[in-house]
Amino acid sequence: xxxxxxxxxGVNLHCSNKAVLTYRxxxxxxxxxxxTSNLKMLISAASPDxxxxxxxxxxxxxxxGGVDSTQRVEINPFLLYKFLAxxxxxxxxxxxxxxxxxxxxxxxxxxRRRIYDIMNVLESxxxxxxxxxxxxxxxxRTKLAQTLAILKQVGEEHKYGQQMQQIRQRLLDKEFDFDGxxxxxxEEVELESTEQGQxxxxxxxxxxxxxxxxxxxxxxxxxxxxxxxxxxxxxxxxSPRVVSLDVAAKILIGEDQGADRDKNxxxxxxxxxxxxxxxxxxxxxxEKVHVTEERGKKPAFEWVGPEEFPPCVSTPLVPSRSSVExxxxxxxxxxxxxxxxxxxxxxxKMAKSIQDDRRKINSAPSSPAKTSLGxxxxxxxxxxxxxxxxxxxxxxxxxxxxFLQVIHRASTxxxxxxxxxxxxxxxRVTLSSTGSKASPAQEMTPTNIRLLKPAAASPxxxxxxxxxxxxxxxxxxxxxxxxxxxxxxxxxxxxxxPQTPExxxxxxxxxxxxxxxxxxxxxxxxxxxxxxxALISMQQVRSATINVQPVCxxxxx
DNA sequence: TGATCCCGCCATGGG
DNA sequence: CCCATGGCGGGATCA
Numbered sequence: 001x002x003x004x005x006x007x008x009x010g011v012n013l014h015c016s017n018k019a020v021l022t023y024r025x026x027x028x029x030x031x032x033x034x035x036t037s038n039l040k041m042l043i044s045a046a047s048p049d050x051x052x053x054x055x056x057x058x059x060x061x062x063x064x065g066g067v068d069s070t071q072r073v074e075i076n077p078f079l080l081y082k083f084l085a086x087x088x089x090x091x092x093x094x095x096x097x098x099x100x101x102x103x104x105x106x107x108x109x110x111x112r113r114r115i116y117d118i119m120n121v122l123e124s125x126x127x128x129x130x131x132x133x134x135x136x137x138x139x140x141r142t143k144l145a146q147t148l149a150i151l152k153q154v155g156e157e158h159k160y161g162q163q164m165q166q167i168r169q170r171l172l173d174k175e176f177d178f179d180g181x182x183x184x185x186x187e188e189v190e191l192e193s194t195e196q197g198q199x200x201x202x203x204x205x206x207x208x209x210x211x212x213x214x215x216x217x218x219x220x221x222x223x224x225x226x227x228x229x230x231x232x233x234x235x236x237x238x239s240p241r242v243v244s245l246d247v248a249a250k251i252l253i254g255e256d257q258g259a260d261r262d263k264n265x266x267x268x269x270x271x272x273x274x275x276x277x278x279x280x281x282x283x284x285x286x287e288k289v290h291v292t293e294e295r296g297k298k299p300a301f302e303w304v305g306p307e308e309f310p311p312c313v314s315t316p317l318v319p320s321r322s323s324v325e326x327x328x329x330x331x332x333x334x335x336x337x338x339x340x341x342x343x344x345x346x347x348x349k350m351a352k353s354i355q356d357d358r359r360k361i362n363s364a365p366s367s368p369a370k371t372s373l374g375x376x377x378x379x380x381x382x383x384x385x386x387x388x389x390x391x392x393x394x395x396x397x398x399x400x401x402x403f404l405q406v407i408h409r410a411s412t413x414x415x416x417x418x419x420x421x422x423x424x425x426x427x428r429v430t431l432s433s434t435g436s437k438a439s440p441a442q443e444m445t446p447t448n449i450r451l452l453k454p455a456a457a458s459p460x461x462x463x464x465x466x467x468x469x470x471x472x473x474x475x476x477x478x479x480x481x482x483x484x485x486x487x488x489x490x491x492x493x494x495x496x497x498p499q500t501p502e503x504x505x506x507x508x509x510x511x512x513x514x515x516x517x518x519x520x521x522x523x524x525x526x527x528x529x530x531x532x533x534a535l536i537s538m539q540q541v542r543s544a545t546i547n548v549q550p551v552c553x554x555x556x557x
Numbered sequence: 558t559g560a561t562c563c564c565g566c567c568a569t570g571g572g
Numbered sequence: 573c574c575c576a577t578g579g580c581g582g583g584a585t586c587a
Contacts, residue, residue, distance in 0.1 A: 101576090113565070116578055133576070223579070245560090268580060274562055299560065 080118055080282035083108065089141045097138040099128065117224065121279040124228035126206045145309040147206055148236060152309075154204055155233030160251065164238055167247050172293075204229055227252055227269075228276045235286065241303035244291050245270055277301055 083104065091097045101119075105112045119136055122128045126143040128136040155161075203226050230252055234243045249269040280286045285305035290297040 111565080112576085113578075114563090116576090120578080264581080270560090271562070271581075272579090274560090278562085296559095 080279055083118065084282065087138050087140060091138055091140045091142070098131065099136040099138050101134045101136070117275055118279055120224040121228045121276050124203070124225040125232070125283075127283075143206055145306060147204075148232070148306060149309040150204055150206065151229055151233045152236035155230075155237040158233070160230075160233055161237040161239075163251055163254075164234060164243070164247055167250050171246070202226065224272060224276065227272060228279075231273065231276055232280070232285075235301075235303035235305075241307075242289060242291060242300050243303075244298045244300035245273055246298060248273055 087097075087099075101112060101115055105115050108115075119128060119130075123130065123136075126147045127139055127141065129139065131137045231243075231248060234248055234251065235241050246266075249266055252269050252273070253265055277286060277288075280301075281288065283305075285303065286301040287304050289300050289302045291300045292298075
């Protein structure tokens with residue numbers, strides 16, 4: 001699958017992201033597997049004025065071009081790519097994360113109206129929050145896991161899973177009866193029974209992200225934001241995580257106003273779903289797929305974002321208990337005097353579970369069943385913990401469930417100060433390396449360079465450059481072999497981690513960490529390569545092999 | 558013809 | 573009335 005690096009093509013999933021396919025054809029010389037080259041492709045394919053502007057502004061050293069500029073292009077995803085490129089995933093809270101609507105509109109060369117749509121979706125994920133008129137604060141993905149956890153919970157409470165199932169079934173029935181006509185009535189009755197007792201869903205707030213600029217919040221609808229949250233919920237409660245457009249639209253209509261569900265309403269909802277989906281796609285949270293049925297293919301989207309999330313996550317790379325505390329504190333804080341949105345009851349529940357969680361961890365010093373980081377690695381300055389992620393298909397490691405899980409556990413450990421580092425190993429690069437040209441090192445994003453660049457290797461030759469992009473299995477295996485954690489190499493490596501019960505049943509539940517432990521994750525979605533996580537104490541690494549340290553510990557970040 | 562989504566009219570609510 | 577915001581649907585484009 002050219003565009004679908006995850007090989008999502010399953011029995012009834014067929015990837016058909018025409019945009020990517022098209023772009024790839026147009027600019028075939030670009031290595032399509034790097035984030036930056038993707039961006040370049042999008043830029044190349046964008047409308048002429050934007051493209052020219054882009055050329056003036058920055059790169060395009062290779063002078064590629066020659067794309068038919070008359071074709072209609074997807075501005076929306078492109079816009080967001082550009083937009084996201086300007087803001088870090090995990091912004092430093094101390095720095096200026098202010099976003100001015102006018103500036104963005106000007107820079108991206110679009111009308112304000114378009115920015116509102118993007119912002120609304122981002123706001124629904126709490127990646128931004130409105131700070132004032134014309135102004136937003138950028139949060140990046142720092143709150144994403146937390147938001148998703150809440151959305152999932154709310155989605156479960158609303159029984160979206162069952163609803164979707166019902167609607168699917170209904171559509172299926174329709175398909176087999178050749179008269180779609182007669183069903184109208186039955187459908188109406190059923191729908192009503194489904195929705196009855198279901199309260200209207202409000203915007204799901206996040207503790208700590210208060211809505212300022214009250215004047216703006218008074219507006220009652222905010223449908224795009226609410227709709228976006230609902231849409232995400234649908235993914236989070238369904239399994240497999242594939243949601244077809246029509247099912248989503250039907251559910252979203254159902255809740256709006258019970259009465260009218262005519263064709264127009266449906267069409268409008270679908271339009272809006274595309275708006276939302278484009279943003280989510282740019283965020284790499286969903287991908288376009290098709291579900292195949294007797295009657296033909298239906299457009300659908302598949303969730304490719306994080307699969308599991310801890311109830312509350314502190315800021316990655318800077319784990320601090322205080323943020324966890326704050327989280328709970330905020331959740332319990334007395335209801336604000338004037339709040340623009342309803343605080344969902346599940347927040348309270350969640351806060352309690354967080355507290356319980358913390359209590360357990362802090363007050364059970366040596367329960368073997370409930371191990372925490374601190375109990376296995378004695379606290380000292382030497383005992384930093386190094387985390388390796390392998391085979392992570394998610395482009396954004398920091399939002400990977402395994403990563404977040406570890407961070408969460410680490411951040412709730414009282415005794416241990418944990419330094420977490422990570423190495424990105426992108427299988428999409430590795431798997432697609434046949435024949436494709438390596439991209440120059442300059443095309444790598446700063447993030448990638450920081451994460452992957454081994455100082456020992458001078459990225460001059462294409463081979464080495466390519467290695468920069470796919471150091472994953474080789475170097476990773478090499479490292480772990482040196483550490484004596486695995487044996488063999490290559491795709492079928494045998495991981496000989498200590499076979500403890502804790503390891504076997506590591507998730508869900510507390511991670512069992514020992515001086516030397518590896519935890520394996522079995523992916524829910526069809527990921528071809530097993531995902532694994534290794535946690536090793538720094539001390540152990542130092543004593544293991546000298547070779548390892550420069551490659552993986554010192555140089556990689 | 559269905560999928561996709563650009564474009565911008567116009568409603569809304571505050572000042 | 574002006575402004576910021578954003579709901580909404582016509583209709584263009586493409587496969």
